Amino acid sequence: RDLVKTFPGRPRRTGRPGAPIRAVDGVSFDVGKGETLGLVGESGCGKSTTGRMIVRLLDPTSGTVTFEGTEIGGLSQAQLRPHRRNLQMVFQDPYSSLNPRQTVARIVSEPLLIQGASAADARERAGELMELVGLTPEHLDRYPHEFSGGQAQRIGIARSLATSPKLVIADEPVSALDVSVQAQVVNLMERLQQELGLAYVFIAHDLSVVKRVCDRVAVMYLGRIVEIGDKAEVYGNPAHPYTKALLSAVPLPDPAAERTRERIVLLGDPPSPANPPAGCTFHPRCPKAQESCRTERPLLQIVGPGGRQAACHFPEVRGPGL
Ligand code: SF4
Ligand code: MG
Numbered sequence: 055r056d057l058v059k060t061f062p063g064r065p066r067r068t069g070r071p072g073a074p075i076r077a078v079d080g081v082s083f084d085v086g087k088g089e090t091l092g093l094v095g096e097s098g099c100g101k102s103t104t105g106r107m108i109v110r111l112l113d114p115t116s117g118t119v120t121f122e123g124t125e126i127g128g129l130s131q132a133q134l135r136p137h138r139r140n141l142q143m144v145f146q147d148p149y150s151s152l153n154p155r156q157t158v159a160r161i162v163s164e165p166l167l168i169q170g171a172s173a174a175d176a177r178e179r180a181g182e183l184m185e186l187v188g189l190t191p192e193h194l195d196r197y198p199h200e201f202s203g204g205q206a207q208r209i210g211i212a213r214s215l216a217t218s219p220k221l222v223i224a225d226e227p228v229s230a231l232d233v234s235v236q237a238q239v240v241n242l243m244e245r246l247q248q249e250l251g252l253a254y255v256f257i258a259h260d261l262s263v264v265k266r267v268c269d270r271v272a273v274m275y276l277g278r279i280v281e282i283g284d285k286a287e288v289y290g291n292p293a294h295p296y297t298k299a300l301l302s303a304v305p306l307p308d309p310a311a312e313r314t315r316e317r318i319v320l321l322g323d324p325p326s327p328a329n330p331p332a333g334c335t336f337h338p339r340c341p342k343a344q345e346s347c348r349t350e351r352p353l354l355q356i357v358g359p360g361g362r363q364a365a366c367h368f369p370e371v372r373g374p375g376l
Contacts, residue, residue, distance in 0.1 A: 057117035079277035092264030095274035139217035148206035159194035204235035283362030
């Protein structure tokens with residue numbers, strides 16, 4: 055609820071720090087048991103920072119994180135330990151997130167050892183986890199660099215599942231992989247979700263990756279959620295101009311539809327969160343911007359069925375809407 059993360063500004067030539075950077079600027083959402091929430095936006099929009107705050111790899115500057123009724127945002131690391139097993143993370147780059155000097159056995163069993171498991175139990179469980187992710191117990195005595203990117207990410211997934219978590223934050227888990235193996239890893243994650251009843255926050259920079267896996271989707275821009283709702287609603291009937299632009303870049307499977315559809319090309323890169331534009335922070339790039347967009351910040355408001363929300367003064371919703 056209302057998660058905010060500010061980082062100190064870079065020192066300027068004067069030697070004094072610049073204005074603090076609000077990397078995440080008031081983000082709220084819920085994730086249900088066994089559900090997948092897609093969290094989407096361009097790089098630097100604050101989605102990874104949001105994910106890291108949920109698992110407390112980063113402390114929020116303000117706001118709360120509640121897991122099964124317990125506010126975990128303010129707990130000390132010791133108080134957090136019993137909850138830690140339920141909240142795990144899969145990282146974007148499997149090689150840099152796996153210690154190159156540790157065997158796979160050590161990497162995968164480490165979360166169990168921290169939770170107090172015996173070495174023998176942890177090793178046995180690590181073997182089971184390898185099979186769960188499509189590798190074998192023989193792989194346990196090798197080192198991360200001996201694996202392909204897809205296999206290394208399977209090891210990262212095995213590690214995240216060691217403590218039987220209920221929620222896994224997957225931060226662009228396939229972005230660093232060859233396109234040919236991306237689908238295999240996504241399939242694996244879907245199968246594991248069904249077998250284990252996991253909930254995911256699936257972070258991606260592109261709406262096409264999460265389309266298959268998510269139940270709901272939240273679109274972030276410059277540290278804020280600009281649209282959130284059920285997948286069918288957001289993909290079928292996007293209300294926010296930024297969502298529309300992101301969707302127009304997703305290739306359509308039907309070539310005829312692909313030729314005739316409207317493509318919205320956004321000008322420029324997202325502005326720096328160190329110096330966000332006034333009013334609607336999307337206004338310098340928005341094809342629909344009006345005068346009021348330059349001065350008045352739009353808040354998330356309900357724009358469609360199922361509680362769908364968008365932060366735009368001129369949301370576009372086809373059909374009956376509310
Ligand atoms: Fe565009 Fe204005 Fe809506 Fe912002 S509030 S997304 S600038 S139309
Ligand atoms: Mg990121």
